[in-house]
Amino acid sequence: MGEEFITQLVEGFMKDIKSDLRARDMFVSGKSESLFEVKTILKSTSIEVQLWGPSYMRNLQTGRGPTTGGSSGGQTLQQALLEWIEMRGIRPDGITQESLSWAMAKHMHNEGNRGNSPSGKGRYAGNKMEDILEKVITESKIDEAVDKFASKRIEQIFVEINNVLR
Secondary structure (H helix, E strand, C coil): CHHHHHHHHHHHHHHHHHHHHHHCCCCCCCHHHHCCEEEEEECCCCEEEEEECCCCHHHHHHCECCCCCCCCCCCCHHHHHHHHHHHHCCCCCCCCHHHHHHHHHHHHHHHCECCCCCCCCCCCCCCCHHHHHHHHCCHHHHHHHHHHHHHHHHHHHHHHHHHHHC
16 A cells, blocks of 8 residues: 555656646657656665656756767767757758758757756756756645545554454
8 A cells, every 4th residue: 555655646746747847848749758757666664766757858957068979879969959940840040950950969069068057047947857846746745645645544444443343
């Protein structure tokens, strides 16, 4: 019962996190959103719950340095940028969407990108994951969940007592 309760609680938080990220326009294609998951790990004396998301979401917050190695064999940065440009409906003047994606990829490979700058400027300013988690995982939501769990557990204990007394 405890594992199921915690998993449901964290899945509820994950739903709220995704909703908040959608509201902040952080998902375009839906690929990133589908990569979020909840992992529950049973230990001998506890249950560990982890929220997993795509590692590149971190780049929106912290930026990334210049490229230092080769491709991992998956989609290239240029291909990802072209898809992003198309999904956003960006129509550059004087060049094709593909040319824009190549220019952006070249710049990011050579210079990196700053992500959320300390100045708080830029498209994703104020979208630090810690802030999103604080907004979603509140004390009142945890208290409400604990109250639900406690009442279900009390009901279960009464049923067990009734079964023993019969």
